[in-house]
Amino acid sequence: xxRTVTPSDDPPVTPDKAPEPAGSADRRARRLLMEMFxxxxxxxxxxxxxxxxxxxxxxxxxxxxxxxxAAASMAAAVEAAWPHVDxxxxxxxxxxxxxxxxxxxxxxxxxxxxxxxxxAAAQAILNCVEGLRAxxxxxxxxxxxxxxxxxLPAAGLTLEDKQITNRLLLASGFDIRxxxxxxxxxxxxxxxRLAAAAAPARVVTLAISDIPGDGPSAIASGxxxxxxxxxxxxxxxxxxLGPGLPPRVAELLARPPEPVREGRASPITxxxxxxxxxxxxxxxxxxxxxxxxVLGDDIxxxxxxxxREMAASLSGPLKPTVWISGGETTVTIGNGGGGRGGxxxxxxxxxxxxxxxxxxxxxxxxxxxxxxxxxLGAAGAFAGPDTIRRAEAMGMDPAEYLAxxxxxxxxxxxxxxxxxxPTRTNxxxxxxxxxxxxxxxxxx
Numbered sequence: 001x002x003r004t005v006t007p008s009d010d011p012p013v014t015p016d017k018a019p020e021p022a023g024s025a026d027r028r029a030r031r032l033l034m035e036m037f038x039x040x041x042x043x044x045x046x047x048x049x050x051x052x053x054x055x056x057x058x059x060x061x062x063x064x065x066x067x068x069x070a071a072a073s074m075a076a077a078v079e080a081a082w083p084h085v086d087x088x089x090x091x092x093x094x095x096x097x098x099x100x101x102x103x104x105x106x107x108x109x110x111x112x113x114x115x116x117x118x119x120a121a122a123q124a125i126l127n128c129v130e131g132l133r134a135x136x137x138x139x140x141x142x143x144x145x146x147x148x149x150x151x152l153p154a155a156g157l158t159l160e161d162k163q164i165t166n167r168l169l170l171a172s173g174f175d176i177r178x179x180x181x182x183x184x185x186x187x188x189x190x191x192x193r194l195a196a197a198a199a200p201a202r203v204v205t206l207a208i209s210d211i212p213g214d215g216p217s218a219i220a221s222g223x224x225x226x227x228x229x230x231x232x233x234x235x236x237x238x239x240x241l242g243p244g245l246p247p248r249v250a251e252l253l254a255r256p257p258e259p260v261r262e263g264r265a266s267p268i269t270x271x272x273x274x275x276x277x278x279x280x281x282x283x284x285x286x287x288x289x290x291x292x293x294v295l296g297d298d299i300x301x302x303x304x305x306x307x308r309e310m311a312a313s314l315s316g317p318l319k320p321t322v323w324i325s326g327g328e329t330t331v332t333i334g335n336g337g338g339g340r341g342g343x344x345x346x347x348x349x350x351x352x353x354x355x356x357x358x359x360x361x362x363x364x365x366x367x368x369x370x371x372x373x374x375x376l377g378a379a380g381a382f383a384g385p386d387t388i389r390r391a392e393a394m395g396m397d398p399a400e401y402l403a404x405x406x407x408x409x410x411x412x413x414x415x416x417x418x419x420x421x422p423t424r425t426n427x428x429x430x431x432x433x434x435x436x437x438x439x440x441x442x443x444x
Contacts, residue, residue: 025360025436026362026384026385026386029362029384029434029436030362030364030382030384032284032285032288032290032322032434033322033362033363033364033382033432033434034364034418035284036281036282036284036285036322036324036364036430036432037281037364037366037368037379037418037430037432039280039281039283039284040277040278040280040281040368040427040430041277041368041420041423041425041427041430042280043272043276043277043279043280043427044070044208044272044273044276044277044368044425044426044427045073045425046070046073046074046076046077046208046271046272046424046425047073047076047077047080049271049272050074050077050078050081050206050271051077051080051081053206053269053271054078054081054082054139054206055137055139055204057082057085057137058135058136058137058202059135060132060133060134060135060136060137060201061086061088061132061133061136061137062082062085062086062087062088062136062137062139063087063088063089063128063129063132063136063137063138063139063198063201064078064087064088064089064091064104064138064139064141065089065090065091065125065128065129065138065139065140065141065194066089066091066092066125066140066141066142066143066146067091067092067093067121067125067141067142067143067145067146067147067149067150067220067223068092068093068141068142068143068144068145068146068149068208068219068220068426069093069094069097069111069143069144069145069146069369069422069423069424069425069426070097070141070143070144070145070208070424070425070426071091071092071093071097071106071141071142071143071146071149072091072093072097072098072099072101072106072424073099073424073425074091074141074143074206074208075089075091075101075104075106075141076099076100076101078104078139078141079101079102079103079104086103087102087103087104088103088104088128089104089105089125089128089139090104090105090106090107090121090124090125090128091104091105091106091107091125091141092107092108092109092118092121092122092125092146092149092150093106093107093108093109093145093149094108094109094110094111094145094148094149094422095108095109095110095111096108096421096422097145097422097424099424105124107120107121107124107149108149109121109148109149109150109151110148110149110151111145111148111149112145112148112166112170113148113163113166113167113170114148114149114151114159114162114163114166115159115163116159118148118149118150118151118159119151119152119153119159121149121150121151122150122151122152122188122189123152125150125189125194126152126189126194126197129194129197129198129201130197132198132199132200132201133200133201134200134201134202136201136202137201137202137203137204138195138198138201138202138203138204139204139205139206140194140195140203140204140205140206140223140224141205141206141207142205142206142207142208142219142220142223142224143207143208143209143210143219143220143425143426144208144209144210144211144219144220144369144426144428145210145220145369145426146219146220146221146223147180147183147190147220147221148166150189150190150220150223151187151189152187152188152189153186153187153188154185154186154187154188154252155188156248156252157186157246157248157249157252158248160246161186161246161248161249162186162249164244164245164246164249165182165186165241165245165246165249166183168241168242168244168245169182169183169241171332171333171338172240172241172332173302173330173331173332174237174240174330175212175300175328175330176211176212176218176300176328177211177212177215177218177232178232178237180211180217180218180221180222181227181231181232181234181237182234182237182253183221184217184221184222184227185234185252185253185257186249186252186253187221189223190220190221190222190223191217191221191222191223191225191226191227191260192217192222192223192224192225192226192227192260193223193260194223194224195223195224195225195266196260196261199261203224203266204266204267204269205224205225205266205267205268205269206269206271207219207220207268207269207270207271208270208271208272208273208425208426208427209270209272209273209274209427209428210274210328210368210369210426210427210428211328211428212274212297212298212299212300212327212328212428213298214270214273214274216268216270219270224266224268225266225268226260231257234253234254235253235254237253238250238253238254272425272427273297273427274297274298274326274327274427274428275297275326276427277297277326277368277427277430278294278297278324278325278326278430279294281324281430281432282294282324285322285324289320290320290321290322290434290436291319291320291321291322292321292322292324293321293322293323293324294324294325295323295324295325296325296326296327297325297326297327297428298326298327299325299326299327299328299329299429299431300327300328300329300330301329301330302329302330302331302332303329303330303331303343303344303346303347303350304331304346304347304350304402306329306347307346307347307348307349307350307351307354308350308351308354310323310351310433311351311354311355312354314355314358314361314433314435319437320434320435320436320437321434321435322432322433322434322435323432323433323435324430324431324432325431326427326428326429326430326431327428327429328343328428328429329343329347329429330343331343331346331405333405338404338405338406339401339404339405339406339407339408339409340373340375340376340406340407340408340409340412341372341373341376341405341406341407341408341409341410341411342367342371342372342373342376342380342407342408343372343373343429344365344366344367344372344379344380344381344429344431345365345372345373345376345378345380345381345407345408345410345411345417346402346405346407347365347431348363348364348365348380348381348382348383348407348411349381349383349398349401349402349407349410349411350402351363351383351433352383352387352388352398353388353398353399353402355385356388357385357386357387357388357389358385359385360385360435360436360437361384361385361433361434361435362382362383362384362385362433362434362436363382363383363384363431363432363433363434364380364381364382364383364418364430364431364432365380365381365429365430365431365432366379366380366381366418366420366429366430367379367380367426367428367429367430368423368425368426368427368428368429368430369422369423369425369426370420370421370422370423371422372408373408375408376408376417377419378408378411378412378417378418378419378420379418379419379420379423380417380418380430381407381408381411381416381417381418382411382416382418383411383416387414387416390414391410391413391414394413394414396410396413398410
């Protein structure tokens with residue numbers, strides 16, 4: 001099983017007085033950026049922080065359900081905190097994100113496009129909450145990635161309808177809130193429907209957020225949260241998705257939503273979020289004498305455009321500085337399709353191309369779940385002052401790779417992918433751009 005990223009235990013490197021050997025600055029910059037990323041991931045490790053958020057034990061039964069990339073590690077943390085409690089339940093996770101649990105069933109399923117296991121997982125979870133009483137507790141463990149791993153088509157729709165719709169959404173460039181609004185509408189378990197099915201039991205939700213703004217109805221499309229915000233015009237979304245959208249889905253999106261029956265009040269606690277991950281990374285930078293500038297945890301928009309904006313805004317600081325940001329950018333893929341990679345590798349490639357060898361700037365962008373792009377097998381990528389020069393020496397044209405959305409292949413050829421394996425948590429993307437002027441030999 002792939003390892004989970006944890007913060008480095010290596011002591012800080014003490015600067016020496018001799019001239020810095022060639023390549024040493026690059027190694028130190030990469031090490032600092034990786035240590036910051038590892039700290040961001042570790043801040044959302046359920047084994048370290050979930051127990052303090054658990055509710056009191058119920059008088060009746062305790063059923064644990066959930067979905068998402070962190071659902072299995074959250075379930076394992078519950079079992080560790082309540083070793084003598086008779087727990088039952090099931091959680092759905094994407095393939096590769098499972099782990100052994102004592103009594104909670106872990107079901108691996110498709111992501112980012114649901115498959116038959118996703119439907120089986122959703123049905124198993126609904127079965128777990130049938131026939132409960134008012135003194136029973138349903139503990140729902142929710143995190144990003146749950147929308148695909150736990151999938152139950154709305155009445156009149158098929159799994160194929162949902163698969164086609166998800167593929168169109170992923171290539172659309174829509175922000176995550178719009179995509180999840182569609183997913184809620186075409187689901188029989190999301191948008192508060194899981195909580196409704198558990199009535200009259202008490203439902204308590206613990207969530208790890210991968211969503212800008214941390215809205216509970218958007219995390220895994222809100223299986224226990226009724227949408228409270230104004231929804232986008234789904235008729236217009238359907239129009240933009242084009243003629244490939246299944247007619248039954250288009251018809252459903254054009255109709256007013258049917259009300260979801262509310263169960264008992266369902267408290268939802270966000271136990272880890274992007275803001276905490278960026279703070280953990282910033283603390284690492286400060287410990288190394290580098291000034292962190294946190295740009296926000298809710299950055300959205302096209303990856304390559306944001307990279308260009310960042311490159312244009314980077315001015316030469318007088319001291320080592322790192323610009324940190326989170327959120328979820330997008331990649332709009334045309335009819336020709338895309339190559340290998342995701343929004344983070346595309347950001348790093350676009351940034352490196354704009355900087356074009358500017359000295360003393362390094363960057364890392366990666367998804368805290370350990371997977372950037374469905375077909376990449378890596379979390380993200382590094383870039384440094386020599387990235388473009390090295391690529392051109394190998395006969396690679398960065399502009400061509402960017403146009404084909406094949407940034408993963410680009411960084412794989414350079415050996416600059418950030419590969420962690422599934423981290424079993426998810427607080428969305430992490431980006432850091434490090435500037436260390438030549439007069440400074442920091443990053444120690």
